[in-house]
Amino acid sequence: HSDTIYRTFLALTMMTGCQGVNGGGWAHYVGQEKVRPITGYQQYAAAADWGRPPRHTIGTAFWYLATDQWRYDGLPADQLASPLARGSFDGKTTADCLVESAKRGWMPSYPTYNRNPLDLCDEAEALGKEPAQHVVDSLNEGSLAYACEDPDAPENFPRVVLIWRANILGSSGKGNEYFLKHLLGTDAAVRAPEAPEDSRPRDMVWHDEAPEGKLDLLATADFRMTSTTLFSDIVFPAATWYEKYDLSSTDMHPFIHSFNPAIAPPWQTKTDFELFGLMAQRFGEFATEHLGVRRDLVATPLQHDTADAMATPKGRVTDAPLVPGVTMPKLAVVERDYPNLFDRWRSLGPLTQKLGLTTKGITYRAEPEIEKLRRVNGTVPSGPYAGNVRLDSDKRACEMILALSGTSNGRLATQGFLQLEEHTGQKMAFLAEEHEGSQITFADVQVQPRSVITSPEWSGSEHGGRRYTAFAINVEHLKPWHTLTGRQHFYLDHDWMEDLGESLPIYRxxxxxxxxxxxxxxxxxxxxxxxxxxxxxxxxxxxxxxxxHSE
Structure with missing residues (x-):
């Protein structure tokens, strides 16, 4: 019941007027997840300069299905329902609710369907249909299904897991013994019995024998001998923090730091950047023969800060025709040039300039920054991407991230606030205008940590030397909260929350x-x-x- 506990904290801080006030409020510490230069980082990490939308999933739901913990969880969802419930959870288990939310586009689920998304595009082309319509027709006919409805089918579970900067086995993974048994197929101390027949999910396929050892390959990049590396098929020897160039930031202080190598990576160790580059290069070589250029059908959930949030008013669950982006996930086709993956990886793609950079409902136009990067980083001299900004070194990648983020580029921060002013009628641009001509470069953070610039990417203010506190801009300058009304909410108006009796935060x-x-x-x-x-x-x-956490 962590959700209701958190909402109780938030209710108390809201009632007492403590949110957005230095020394008060409640904004959960998320450590290294608070990437200050978030806009540039998203472009780089998700390859949004070359293809959109990316596939971003939620770890808890993914591992819950992949490690077969759902087979042991026979909790009837209606056991948690209010006496006044209207029956949303009747006959369902927790896993059934997870599947329904994925099918309705309320949360991501990958793999999405029980056929390869590349093949779905090929099938649609052969039939003379748009891929999205082909998916809708196939779902209605019953010839296509969601992978989460049958997570133990061989075509639906993961085969390769690459772990980097994490220790999922024995540390961050919840339900370690299930990971060992069902993903790795090794010795495990699973003591729980599987759910009896009358407590199994209603809307999922049950295999009498659960698969053990789903993975074909577990590879880990780490400089430590962790429990995950001990179980890995391949361990890539990795450089430490003192052997590479990189960026670091957190929500515990307002600075961007650099990593700088004191020595070169010893012996066979590689930096993260080198490792991913070598993998991309080898993958591209194989892709020339095995994949070529393909179209990929990407399913993504309905997004906040967009009109998607109004697709299902009040979360009312009704039987309605399948419409991508309304009653099911959004469907988009992305071209994948697999043979040229390495060359794309080491250069800035065209979508950054063509479509801009969108973070939390604000779209930034970065044409001047891209031109400057051409001068600072240089351009690709030849080949299919000649003239593109070079990202073929870790330092150049860091330069790109800093140039394309409002927290490190005052021009973009001011541009974002001016957009917010148009939306809200409130004056906010002055929060960043003092830094409009400033840009933090990688050379700057190598000299010393640099304080970030106030930006609409985040909700706190460093204006005039103030210390960052979350939600200050929302409270003091009426920047809308990221809710349907733009206000803070005590009450959640959604079918499922009502049937749980949790429209308001309560003790459970x-x-x-x-x-x-x-x-x-x-x-x-x-x-x-x-x-x-x-x-x-x-x-x-x-x-x-x-x-x-970082173990």
Whole structure:
């Protein structure tokens, strides 16, 4: 019930007027996830300069299905419902709700369908149809289904996992033993029984034998010997923080830092940049023979800060025709030039200039910055992308990220606030105008950490030397909150929230595992079949005792 606990915190800070006030408020610490130069970083990390939209998924739901934890979770969704519920959850399990939300486009789910999205485009072309219409027709006919409806089918589960900067096995992954058993097929201490027949998902395919060892390849890049590297088929020796160029930022301070190598990466180690470059190069070589240029059908969920948010008014769930972007995920076709992947990876693509850079509902136009990058980074001298900005070194990539973000480029920050002024009628551009002619370069952050520029990419203000506190711009300058009304909300008007009785934040006691699943009562001792004495305790798992997030 973490959701209701958090909403209670937020309700208290809202009632007392503490949000957006230095020394008050509640804005959860997200550590390294707070990428200050977010707009440029999104362009680079998601390859948005070459193809849009990207595929961004939610880790919890992905691993819940991929590791088969759903097979052991027979929790009836209606057990959590309010006595006043109208029946949204009748006959459903938690997993059924997950599947329905993915099919309605409320959250992402990959792979999306049970056929390759490249093949779906080829099929549509052969039939003389638009790919989106082909998908709708196939879903209606029953010849196509969502992969999340049958996550144990061989065509639907992951085969290759590449891990970088993470220790998912034994640290960040929730349900470690299920990872070991179902993803890796190795020794595991899964003790829970699978859900009995009358408690299994209604809308998902159940295989009598759950697959064990779904993955063909687990590869990890790390300089530490973690539990994940111990289980990996391939370990790429990685450079440490003191052996590479990179950028670092967080929400705990207002500065952008640089990583700078004290020494070159020793022996066979490679920087992250070198590793991805070598992989892209080799992939492109294989793709010339095996893939070529293909069209990819990308399904994405309905997005906030867009008209998508009004596709299902009040979350009212009704039987309606399948319409991409309204009653199901949005569908877009992206051309994938697989043989030229490496050359694309090391140059700036055309979409940054053609479509601009959109972050949280604000679109930035960066033509002057792109021209400057041509001078600073140089251009590709020859080949299919001659004249494009070079991104063929880690320092050039960092330069691009800083140039294309409002927090490190005052012109873009001011441009974003001017857009907000048009939308809201409120004066905000002055928050960044003092830095309109300033741009933080990679050379600048190599000399010393640089304080970021106030930007609509985030909600706090560093204007005039002020210390950052989240939501200050929303409270003091009436920047809309990222909700349907632009205001803070106590009440959530959605079918499912109403049926849970959680339209307003309420207290929910811990789940009664004895009543729901027949587990031993807390604090009771019993005799195990081996003859040993057992005691039932509540085990909290936010952290293991001696671990931290970055382990």
């Amino acid at each position: 006691p811990p789940l009664d595992m004895h009543r729901l699943f027949g587990d031993a009562r807390l604090g009771r001792t019993s005799r195990h079949e081996s003859g040993a004495t057992e005691v039932a305790v509540r085990y909290l798992t936010p952290h293991s005792k001696w671990s931290i």
